[in-house]
Amino acid sequence: MLLIDCPWCGPRDDAEFHYGGEAHTLRPADPSALSDEEFAEYLFLQQNPRGLHLERWCHSDGCRRWFNMVRDTATNRILEIYPMGELPRSRAGLAAWRDNWRRNSAAELNARNRGG
Amino acid sequence: MADHGAQACVTPIDVLATPPGGPRDAGITIRERRLLGKLLLRGDPHDTDFNDIVQRTVGTAPPITPNRCVFHDALAVIWLGPDEWLVVTPPGREDGLLDALAAGGVAVTDVSDQSTVIRLSGPRAREVLAQGCALDLHPRSFSVGSAAQSRIGRVRTTLWQVDDRPGYDLLVSCSFAAWLWTWLTDAGGEFGVRVEAG
Amino acid sequence: MRRRSNRLEKGGRIDRTRPVRFRFDGRDFEGLSGDTLASALLANGVSLVARSFKYHRPRGIVALGAEEPNALVQCGIGNGTTPNQRATRIELTDGLIAASQNRWPLLRADIGAINSLLSPLLPAGFYYKTFMWPPGWWLRYEHWIRRVAGLGRAPPGPDPDHYRQVHAHCDVLVVGAGPAGLAAAAAAGRSGARVILADEQPEPGGSLLDEDDVEIDGRPAADWLPALIADLQAMPELTVLTRTTVNGLHDHGFLTMLQHRAPHEGSGRPRCTLWKVRARQVILATGAHERPLVFSDNDRPGIMLASAVRGYITRYGVTPGRRVAVFCSNDDAYRTALVLVRHGVEVPAIVDVRANPAGPLVDAVRAAGLAVHAGHAVAGTAGWHRLRSITIRKLSGDGQGFTGRRRTISCDTLAVSGGWTPAVHLFSQGGGSLAWDEALGAFLPDATLQQATPVGGCAGTMSVAGCLAEGHAAGGAAARTAGHEEIEAPLPRVLEHSQSLPDHLWTVPPGRPGRPLAKHFVDFQNDVTAADVHLAAREGYTSVEHLKRYTTTGMGTDQGKTSNINALAIMGEVLGSDIPGVGHTTFRPPYTPAAIGAYAGRTIGTLFDPVRTTAMDPWHRAHGATFEHVGQWMRAWYYPRPGESMRQAVDREVTAAREAVGLLDASTLGKIDIQGADAAEFLNRVYTNSWLRLQPGRARYGLMLGEDGMVMDDGVTTRLAENRFHMTTTTGGAGTVLDWLEEWLQTEWPDLDVRLTSVTEHWAVAALCGPRSRELLGRLCTDVDLSAEAFPFMSMREGTVAGIPARIFRISFSGEISFEINVRRRHGLALWEALVAAGEPLGLCPYGTEAMHVLRAEKGFIIVGQETDGTVTPIDLGMDWIVSKAKTDFIGKRGLARRDLLAPDRKQLVGLLSEDPRDVIPEGAQVVETVRSRPPMTMIGHVTSSYHSPTCGRPIALALVKGGRSMVGETVSIPLADRVVGAVVSEPRFFDPEGERMHG
Known part of the structure; x- marks a missing residue:
């Protein structure tokens, strides 16, 4: 059982948390401007790496706040917990974001810009 | 009444x-x-207006340290989140407090019977x-x-x-x-x- | 016949003044307080305690502790019986009843032993190979195989004992209270750290309890112990738990421990307590297990591990035999020889595979006048129910065969040692990697993902001095890491035998060259022989995981504690590989078998799952309601009068609601208080329709979609004030919808000023519906103008009802004029009773959820989760009217526009009218176009709701049917197990399609 350090409540058993899937999947500002394929990319496709994974959690039985986490899916080691809307601060976490998540986010940022 | x-x-x-x-x-x-009053407050603890109103009506500022509660005059104010507190009052005191807080513009919900x-x-x-x-x-x-x-x-x-x-x-x-x-x-x-x- | 006693004159940690009576296999015996079942059986000269799993060979006790592979017994009788208990771990109590397993009809005359003669026909994989034919017969074979091969019986009824679970937290958890663990706990405890020291035995001490040849600080180890343990017990933040097995090490310092009730504690105490521990630091002082040597007929009763022979003498004052030979590859077994001699037991020979054993222990044994047969091995053994003799021969130089003449030595016991295997189970479970140590001949802990430090035997350190030093250092370091200052203390001085290096002879050659190794047992519990390992290799099962599953070695209740290394080594020999090349299997929790009851804990019976009830529940109960579970809620289903069937009760309730007035407890609906300047904008984004211009005091129905366009929840939301709304959700969706909305606010739209608060339970809700509901409400509520003009459909007023402050909503889920009265929960019952009393003269009838379903189905109102299943869009439901075309975006808008969701042949909501007006189609039934005599048939849809409608005087059903809207008027078929129902497709509204009644 993971011990997750809620940024507000401190370390708690993972049973108190709700897993929210991959982080940094910004919702496009104007979804209607996307093709079915682009929309599917946003809605259904995830990275699912063996290794560092950027993911969202909610302390649902506690303060109900959402936050981001960098977790190694092979070892369950938690490298870092960081606020929603921000990027990882650790070197490894930031590298993972650059390698696997930035493309995703950039596409969405473009979409957001297109939507004005 | x-x-x-x-x-x-x-x-x-x-x-x-x-x-x-x-x-x-x-x-x-x-x-x-039995039948304690319970009010749920939402607000920004760094907003002085919010703090002042809570201080004035409840008698104590909401705790900003997570996982803490403060006791004052038979009331307990419990930290629930960075912008969320529960005020527990003796039976019957919730109505007056609710009105005072709402009049001050605080987002407050009566959850006494929740x-x-x-x-x-x-x-x-x-x-x-x-x-x-x-x-x-x-x-x-x-x-x-x-x-x-x-x-x-x-x-x-x-x-x-x-x-x-x-x-x-x-x-x-x-x-x-x-x-x-x-x-x-x-x-x-x-x-x-x-x-x-x- | 008087049984010969093997109890020694003196020694042991047993209480000779307190005899204990017990029964084994129907015979009465006497042991002593402090005995285990195993030591008491040995004291009584009982050497045959089990039949082996596959060949039903006679087996005796092999080990002293948890690693025992043979002596599995069924303990207790009736519903309290427990199978697969290791006799070595059962504390003897007065009246204990135990029975051997895996034998029929009797242990001494077991019919299954015929398998032993057939053993050439029962190789590894025999069951897999033989019982595959003919196809489908496995179930018949299985019944027979399980009966013959079963490991004990499950109790016939509910467990009379109870079990608990406890959460615990500590700075340092020390696993094992042997020398290393004790030293670690002492060092950590002195610093003031919160320490738990857990050990599976009834008293702390571990191997120090067994060794009478070790002195610490000038005293025998066992005499030195009490002062240390008293010190530990005096530390306020240190907890010593005995009879407690740490059986799992999981991520992030989470461990599970199983604590067993002591025999002297009554049945008021939990039989087992499952501890769930979160430890900042873990010290693994789990020790090591001795392993046997693999030689011909090495499984006869009387052949035991050398350390176990020693332990039975020193701890229990029992000698397992009167003439004990020793067969070993290391010095440690020489200690056993010396202990035997000290206690006056005859030691006819020490057979050592090493060509030139040397060192102080060897010298001491020779000085005692014992015969050491260096470079020899046991080539065979004799005796059926008990060892009678061994045959020894000189090993050839390469250890692959024998030279010289064979010599037979008579003995009733053989103490065997093939070296020591560190108990790395927990370390490995926690994701730790292992490294092979050639000198020790074992896998040792290497890298770990956890804050876990292996010490002592677990880390390959076998001397007492080394264990104490390592434990001491690790305990101090762990406390320091957990934030406590270490306090210096001197290490005790230890006097013990030094030992020279062991040798490793993984397979003793067969007595006659070229013979298969069919009686060279590797895994006693699973009857796996060296020949089986060879066969697995020949058949290609060379991966270590395949080897395990094909031969079953390392499986079962002992998980290969004594057999794993030998099996891997033999596989290595066959493959010409080294042992690290073979690798090892994964260690999994639990370390020793655990009662399932401990994992259930108190989550049984009434505590199994919370049952949620409303404020009006006492009334429902008092008035004979039947209930249905809706999630965790218990809702009144219908209120049968004496003699009424369900159908009659529901018909009566529906008719009353349509013709007079009905009353429903609607308290379970989810309710969310929404406040903030952006509340309307937020609703506009999460609902499919438009919310910006809703006036305060007015309400609107809303549908929520997932981002994929599928219907997720629905409900009526009311604007209480400019910046405040009262949202309702489905009963089942209350929690998920709140979480979902909060997620959008926090993760996508943190800029919106919106606050959500659940008020589901703050409000008790009584819903009046029917043509006389206004009249009834008027009798109890005088401060609200209830006229249709002043209080129109889809609006809300505040007032008092029966003197209780209330919010009254004019919304309808029945199609009738309806008022949903919300009061604080504390007044819910009073409100209900007042409504019932005032309504009686008007023909009021309380109705339950079944009538509610009928009423709404007659109107074609959907229920999310019944008409929808996560694959249904509003368009499929014919609810296009609620999906805004004008809004540029809302959750699900883009998803709804996906190509596939626009296809005309999607399943669409329709009505179904069965051709036979008495036939209520079962919900969930499949709709087909063409009926065939047997499946498969092309299914075009399914029935989502189906009831008898008293209003229509016939059955009605809702269904999702492919392209259903274009089939109105056509006939479809619904094949059932006993008949085929024909039904006409209709519009999904059966009553008052224009909705005139509810607006009135």
């Missing part, structure tokens, strides 16, 4: 009709704190809670004024420590209160359970 005070007030633990009693040297004592409070105290209270609660309640990490939202058994519970007997207030949704009450009597059975009237 309407005559609703004359209407029967029924709490979820009234329904169980547990007779008061039990051994004097019981390991734990449980009691429903949940009830069970007071658990006694020398074995910690051991009883440990049977269903994953929090570390050792005095080094949880003491008077500590508060936490967690689970007890299968039920979401907010608890805060009120004294060193030790005593805890357990806030639980009304529809889960009977289950928690039963759970406490079961978990405490080995140590002796005393039930006090609410």
Whole structure:
């Protein structure tokens, strides 16, 4: 059982948390401007790496706040917990974001810009 | 004022009709704190207006340290989140406080009947809670004024420590209160359970 | 016949003044307080305690502790019986009843032993190979195989005992209270750290309890112990738990421990307590297990591990035999020889595979006048129910064969040692990697993902001095890491035998060259022989995981504690590989078998799952309601009068609601208080329709979609004030919808000023519906103008009802004029009773959820989760009217526009009218176009709701049917198990399609 350090409540058993899937999947500002394929990319496709994974959690039985986490899916080691809307601060976490998540986010940022 | 005070007030633990009693040297004592007022406040703790209104009406500023509660004039203000607090009042004081806070522009919701409070105290209270609660309640990490939202058994519970007997207030949704009450009597059975009237 | 006693004159930690009576296999015996079942059986000269799993060979006790592979017994009788208990771990109590397993009809005359003669026909994989034919017959075989091969019986009824679970937290958890663990706990405890020291035995001490040849600080180890343990017990933050097995090490310092009730504790105490521990630091002082040597007929009763022979003498004052030979590859077994001699037991020979054993222990044994046969091995053994003799021969130089003549030595016991295997189970479970140590001949802990430090035997350190030093250092370091200042203390001085290096002979050659190794047992519990390992290799099962599953070695209740290394080594020999090349299997929790009851804990009976009830529940109960579970809620289903069937009760309730007035407890609906300047904008984004211009005091129905366009929840939301709304959700969706909305606010739209608060339970809700509901409400509520003009459909007013402050909503889920009265929960019952009393003269009838379903189905109102299943869009439901075309975006808008969701042949909501007006189609039934005599048939849809409608005087059903809207008027078929129902497709509304009644 993971011990997750809620940024507000401190370390708690993972049973108190709700897993929210991959982080940094910004919702496009104007979804209607996307093709079915682009929309599917946003809605259904995830990275699912063996290794560092950027993911969202909610302390649902506690303060109900959402936050981001960098977790190694092979070892369950938690490298870092960081606020929603921000990027990882650790070197490894930031590298993972650059390698696997930035493309995703950039596409969405473009979409957001297109939507004005 | 309407005559609703004359209407029967029924709490979820009234329904169980547990007779008061039990051994004097019981390991734990449980009691429903009936019909307490409960108000949920939302606001930015760094906003001076918000803080001032809360200070003026409640008598104390909301705690900004997570997992803490403050006691003032029979009220308890419990930290629930970075912009969320629960004010627990003696029965009947919630209406006036609600009006005062709302008049000050605070986002406040009356949740008095959303949940009830069970007071658990006694020398074995910690051991009883440990049977269903994953929090570390050792005095080094949880003491008077500590508060936490967690689970007890299968039920979401907010608890805060009120004294060193030790005593805890357990806030639980009304529809889960009977289950928690039963759970406490079961978990405490080995140590002796005393039930006090609410 | 008087049984010969093997109890020694003196020694042991047993209480000779307190005899204990017990029964084994129907015979009465006497042991002593402090005995285990195993030591008491040995004291009584009982050497045959089990039959082996596959060949039903006679087996005896092999080990002293948890690693025992043979002596599995069924303990207790009736519902309290427990199978697969290791006799070595059962504390003897007065009246204990135990029975051997895996034998029929009797242990001494077991019919299954015929398998032993057939053993050439029962190789590894025999069951897999044989019982595959003919196809489908496995179930018949299985019944027979399980009966013959079963490991004990499950109790016939509910467990009379109870079990508890406890959460615990500590700075340092020390696993094992042997020398290393004790030293670690002492060092950590002195610093003031919160320490738990857990050990599976009844008293702390571990191997120090067994060794009478070790002195610490000038005293025998066992005499030195009590002062240390008293010190530990005096530390306020240190907890010593005995009879407690740490059986799992998981991520992030989470461990599970199983604590067993002591025999002297009554049945008021839990039989087992499952501890769930979160430890900042873990010290693994789990020790090591001795392993046997693999030689011909090495499984006869009387052949035991050398350390176990020693332990039975020193701890229990029992000698397992009167003439004990020793067979070993290391010095440690020489200690056993010396202990035997000290206690006056005859030691006819020490057979050592090493060509030139040397060192102080060897010298001491020779000085005692014992015969050491260096470079020899046991080539065979004799005796059926008990060892009678061994045959030894000189090993050839390469250890692959024998030279010289064979010599037979008579003995009743053989103490065997093939070396020591560190108990790395927990370390490995926690994701730790292992490294092979050639000198020790074992895998040792290497890297770990956890804050876990292996010490002592677990880390390959076998001397007492080394264990104490390592434990001491690790305990101090762990406390320091957990934030406590270490307090210096001197290390005790230890006097013990020094040992020279062991040798490793993984397979003793067969007595006659070229013979298969069919009686060279590797895994006693699973009857796996060296020949089986060879066979697995020949058949290609060379991966270590395949080897395990094909031969079953390392499986079962002992998980290969004594057999794993030998099996891997033999596989290595066959493959010409080294042992690290073979690798090892994964260690999994639990370390020793655990009662399932401990994992259930108190989550049984009434505590199994919370049952949620409303404020009006006492009334429902008092008035004979039947209930249905809706999630965790218990809702009144219908209120049968004496003699009424369900159908009659529901018909009566529906008719009353349509013709007079009905009353429903609607308290369970989810309710969310929404406040903030952006509340309307927020609703506009999460609902499919438009919310910006809703006036305060007015309400609107809303549908929520997932981002994929599928219907997720629905409900009526009311604007209480400019910046405040009261949202309702489905009963089942209350929690998920709140979480979902909060997620959008926090993760996508943190800029919106919106606050959400659940008020589901703050409000008790009584819903009046029917043509006389206004009249009834008027009798109890005088401060609200209830006229249709002043209080129109889809609006809300505040007032008092029966003197209780209330919010009254004019919304309808029945199609009738309806008022949903919300009061604080504390007044819910009083409100209900007042409504019932006032309504009686008007023909009021309380109705339950079944009538509610009928009423709404007659109107074609959907229920999310019944008409929808996560694959249904509003368009499929014919609810296009609620999907805004004008809004540029809302959650699900883009998803709804996906190509596939626009296809005309999607399943669409329609009505179904069965051709036979008495036939209520079962919900969930499949709709087909063409009926065939047997499946498969092309299914075009399914029935989502189906009831008898008293209003229509016939059955009605709702269904999702492919392209259903274009099929109105056509006939479809619904094949059932016993008949085929024909039904006409209709519009999904059966009553008052224009909705005139509810607006009135």
